[in-house]
Amino acid sequence: MLIVSKTVSFDAAHLLTGHGGQCKNLHGHTYRVAVELSTVAPVPGQPEDMVMDFKELKEVLNNTIVKPCDHAFLYDTQSAVESDIAATLQKHGLRTYPMGYRSTSENLARHFFEKIEACGLPVMAVSVSETPESCATYRR
Numbered sequence: 001m002l003i004v005s006k007t008v009s010f011d012a013a014h015l016l017t018g019h020g021g022q023c024k025n026l027h028g029h030t031y032r033v034a035v036e037l038s039t040v041a042p043v044p045g046q047p048e049d050m051v052m053d054f055k056e057l058k059e060v061l062n063n064t065i066v067k068p069c070d071h072a073f074l075y076d077t078q079s080a081v082e083s084d085i086a087a088t089l090q091k092h093g094l095r096t097y098p099m100g101y102r103s104t105s106e107n108l109a110r111h112f113f114e115k116i117e118a119c120g121l122p123v124m125a126v127s128v129s130e131t132p133e134s135c136a137t138y139r140r
Helices: 054-069 080-091 105-118
Strands: 003-014 027-038 072-076 096-099 123-131 134-139
Touching: 003 054, 027 054, 027 105, 054 072, 054 105, 072 080, 080 096, 105 123, 105 134
Parallel strands: 003 072, 072 096
Antiparallel strands: 003 027, 027 123, 123 134
């Protein structure tokens, strides 16, 4: 099995409603998202000795993750507090990124996995780091 990995990054703000620590407050991160693809399910149009062209993978990641999330407020649509903040930002033409759950690194990893998988790519794992020392990984 061949495995390739590509990492992209973006800056975003969020808060964690219901969290007992500091993260209940609005704050930001420079997120790093590492995506692993494998030859378990080959990408149509790619040679057999190549999982996917890195330039093409970067383009997919930029379109599905970076462009929608960069410099946006990631928020839980189930939270009244976060939805109120998002509505205010939207009213002023500022960027938001709605999710149906809290914007933890764990949930972001799963969310991005599903978005990449929906593009037809043979995704194996997605890892999300909100600091250089902390990372959450989702694998199916």
